Amino acid sequence: MKNQLKVFVIIGGFLLFYFLPLESFGFRNPIFEALAMLNMYAREHVIFSLIPAFLIAGAIYQFLDQNAVLKYLGAKTNKVLAYFVASVSGSVLTVCSCTVLPLFSGIYKKGAGLGPAIAFLYSGPAINVLAIILTARVLGWQLGLARAVGAIIFSVIIGLCMHFIFLSEEKERQANGELQFGVNKSDSDGRTGVQNLLYFISMIGFMVFANWARPQAGDQGLWALIFQVKWYLAIAFALLFIYILINWFKKQEITPWLESSWSFTQQILPLLFLGIFFAGLLLGRPGEEGLIPSRFVATLVGGNSISANFFASIVGAFMYFATLTEIPILQGLIGSGMGQGPALALLLAGPALSLPNMLVIRSVVGTKKTFIYVVLVVIMATISGMVYGNIIQ
Amino acid sequence: MKIEILGMGCPKCKKTTQNAQLAIEELGIEAEIVKVEELDKITEYGVMMTPALVIDGEVKVAGKIPSKQEIISWIEVKK
Numbered sequence: 001m002k003n004q005l006k007v008f009v010i011i012g013g014f015l016l017f018y019f020l021p022l023e024s025f026g027f028r029n030p031i032f033e034a035l036a037m038l039n040m041y042a043r044e045h046v047i048f049s050l051i052p053a054f055l056i057a058g059a060i061y062q063f064l065d066q067n068a069v070l071k072y073l074g075a076k077t078n079k080v081l082a083y084f085v086a087s088v089s090g091s092v093l094t095v096c097s098c099t100v101l102p103l104f105s106g107i108y109k110k111g112a113g114l115g116p117a118i119a120f121l122y123s124g125p126a127i128n129v130l131a132i133i134l135t136a137r138v139l140g141w142q143l144g145l146a147r148a149v150g151a152i153i154f155s156v157i158i159g160l161c162m163h164f165i166f167l168s169e170e171k172e173r174q175a176n177g178e179l180q181f182g183v184n185k186s187d188s189d190g191r192t193g194v195q196n197l198l199y200f201i202s203m204i205g206f207m208v209f210a211n212w213a214r215p216q217a218g219d220q221g222l223w224a225l226i227f228q229v230k231w232y233l234a235i236a237f238a239l240l241f242i243y244i245l246i247n248w249f250k251k252q253e254i255t256p257w258l259e260s261s262w263s264f265t266q267q268i269l270p271l272l273f274l275g276i277f278f279a280g281l282l283l284g285r286p287g288e289e290g291l292i293p294s295r296f297v298a299t300l301v302g303g304n305s306i307s308a309n310f311f312a313s314i315v316g317a318f319m320y321f322a323t324l325t326e327i328p329i330l331q332g333l334i335g336s337g338m339g340q341g342p343a344l345a346l347l348l349a350g351p352a353l354s355l356p357n358m359l360v361i362r363s364v365v366g367t368k369k370t371f372i373y374v375v376l377v378v379i380m381a382t383i384s385g386m387v388y389g390n391i392i393q
Numbered sequence: 394m395k396i397e398i399l400g401m402g403c404p405k406c407k408k409t410t411q412n413a414q415l416a417i418e419e420l421g422i423e424a425e426i427v428k429v430e431e432l433d434k435i436t437e438y439g440v441m442m443t444p445a446l447v448i449d450g451e452v453k454v455a456g457k458i459p460s461k462q463e464i465i466s467w468i469e470v471k472k
Contacts, residue, residue, distance in 0.1 A: 066442055066456050073441075099442060099456075102401065105432050106441030263404055360432065 030281045030291045037280025037328065038273060045137060050269075052207040053133040058261025059203065060092055060129065062253075063196060069093060073111045073120070086116035087155040090124030091132070100124045101357065105364045114170055114365070118373060119159030121361070125323075125351035126151035130268070134327050135347070137211055143340070146388050147347045154348065154380045161376055166369060191248055199244050205237035268323050275325025279332040286335025298337030301346075304389030306382070312342035313381035316349035317374060320357075326350045341389020349381035394424040394471065395450075396464075399435045400443035408458050409444040416464035424468070 021027040069092060071077075072085040086107065093103060100121065108117035125131065127148050136144025163170060191199075210231075215224035226233070245254065283297070284290035301308045321329070326347060334343055353374060362370040396413050400406025410426060417424045429435060429447075438447060442456025446464065453459070453467050 070441060093442070101432060102435055102443050103441045105436040106439070109436050110439050111441075263408075267404060364432065364436075 026291075029289060030284065033284040033288050033290050034277045034280035036288075037276050037285055037332070040285065041273070041276050041328070045134070048210045049133055049137045049207065052203060052210075053130050054261045054265045054268075055257075056133075056200070056203050056207075057128075057130055057264050058257050058259075059200065061260045061264075062257045063199075064092055066093055073107050073116060075111055075113070077112055079112070079115075082112035082116040083119055083156050083159060086112065086120040086159065087123050087152045088127070090120060090127045090151075091129060093124070101360050101364075104361070108364060113163070114166060114369070115159040115163030117159075118162045119155040122158055122352045122377065123151040123155035126348065130264075130324060131327075131351070133207070134324055138327050138331055139334070139343070141213075142392065143344060143347070146344050146384075150344060150348055150384045150388070151352075154384060158373070158376045158380055162369065162373060165372060195244070195248050198240070199248070202237050202241035202244060206234050206241060209237065210234040271322035272324045272328075275322060276328040279325075279328040283329070283332030283336050286331065288335070290332065290336075292336070294336040297333055301333065301338045301342040304339045304341040304386065306386065308339060308342045309345045309382045309385035309389070310378070312338070312346040312385060313349040313378045316346040316381065317353045317378050318355050319350065320354035321350050323351075339389055340392045341385040341387075343385075344388045345381045345385030348384055349377055353377055394422065394448065394468070395427060396424055397427045397429050397447040399429045399438060399440050399445040399447060399455075401430055401432065401435070403443070405458050406444040409446060412459060412461045413446065413464055415461045416468060419461070420465060420468060422468065 069085065069089045072081055073089070077085075090100075093099065103124070104117050104121045107120055108114055111117070132144055132148050135147050209226070212227050212230040215221075215227050280290065282290045282292050284294075301312050316326075330338075330343055330346060333346075334340075358370060358374065361373065365373075396417070398406055398410045398413060400409065406428070410428065413426055417426070429438075435443065435445070438445065438452055440452060440455045444458060445455040446453045446459055446467075448467055448471060454463070459467075
């Protein structure tokens with residue numbers, strides 16, 4: 001058996017290379033586009049957005065007390081507050097996608113119940129810092145903002161829908177036990193809340209100004225003014241950051257921070273660049289052609305029709321996106337003629353759902369609730385895509 | 394003594410397991426390290442942030458990689 005397999009692999013490889021259509025434009029161009037896309041990301045997005053974003057993610061993981069947030073998702077929390085916290089807490093709790101599902105299961109079984117658990121599940125992957133930063137940087141701040149706001153609002157709506165659909169069941173189901181946090185985070189390391197806040201502000205400030213986009217020609221407003229001095233502002237924040245690091249942090253705190261940033265980088269970066277490669281290969285850079293013809297994309301998800309939005313939502317719901325890879329893929333799609341509305345629909349339905357995580361969700365809440373959840377996500381993503389598409393045009 | 398590591402197999406859980414291993418070796422005690430990877434069981438402990446470390450059924454840390462030193466101090470309190 002082993003030997004047979006080898007024979008097949010060798011013959012297959014031989015045939016593949018023998019017939020490789022190296023001369024054909026249709027073959028060479030997608031390969032070129034894939035490399036060009038990687039080149040573009042390496043030049044434009046690594047130094048000023050990805051590296052600071054990973055450092056911020058590492059800092060959130062290391063220095064913010066997640067338990068302070070989790071407290072508000074317990075069984076005894078006021079329900080309104082629980083929904084609110086569940087919908088926004090993804091930004092500090094889910095730097096790594098592998099933490100979303102345990103949290104969801106925990107909130108559902110031992111905490112605030114079905115509604116808040118669903119709200120968290122929906123908004124978490126969309127509003128973590130890395131996702132927001134890269135969406136805004138690559139796809140434009142409008143889409144970044146729409147993604148964050150859309151995710152938060154719709155997470156509450158979907159959570160409430162689920163709660164009321166399964167109201168009777170929820171009432172019978174008593175939350176058993178309380179949440180465990182283990183030992184609380186070690187001493188607050190002698191920094192005040194304000195000092196920690198300044199630390200985060202200095203990192204975010206550097207990133208925002210270093211990435212300040214070129215204003216449109218003829219724009220004389222505040223935006224253009226800031227653009228002229230953006231490097232001074234960015235450097236000022238960078239200096240503030242260095243000052244804070246030297247004066248307020250002990251050496252043994254800096255190492256774990258860098259270590260957790262590094263571990264996020266290791267986890268996310270290889271898949272992200274693989275995603276960029278394939279986005280380039282299949283779709284090409286904006287304005288260029290990849291393997292999939294632009295007119296094909298434009299027919300399916302161009303414009304802002306119901307069918308385009310619906311199709312984008314369905315595809316997003318079932319397809320698996322590794323953390324952040326939805327962004328280059330979407331960039332390729334938009335470049336090939338996808339409308340802004342369907343783009344948002346895909347961004348909202350995409351990272352929140354995929355076939356593998358549907359299966360895990362099903363193991364936690366059962367088939368019926370999972371089905372209704374998927375249906376709600378697809379409907380909400382379609383609607384928000386339509387609304388956004390109309391506003392933007 | 395039974396040390397359980399809760400986590401669905403992300404790199405941080407492996408690091409936690411490593412640290413627990415080191416702690417045991419350094420103390421030279423008899424202890425069993427068990428990996429708990431099923432979401433249901435993790436939730437049973439009330440843990441939401443992984444990795445988590447449980448010593449004899451008691452959740453010691455959740456959502457953080459404990460250092461070898463920390464694990465040693467928990468084990469010593471238990472003894």
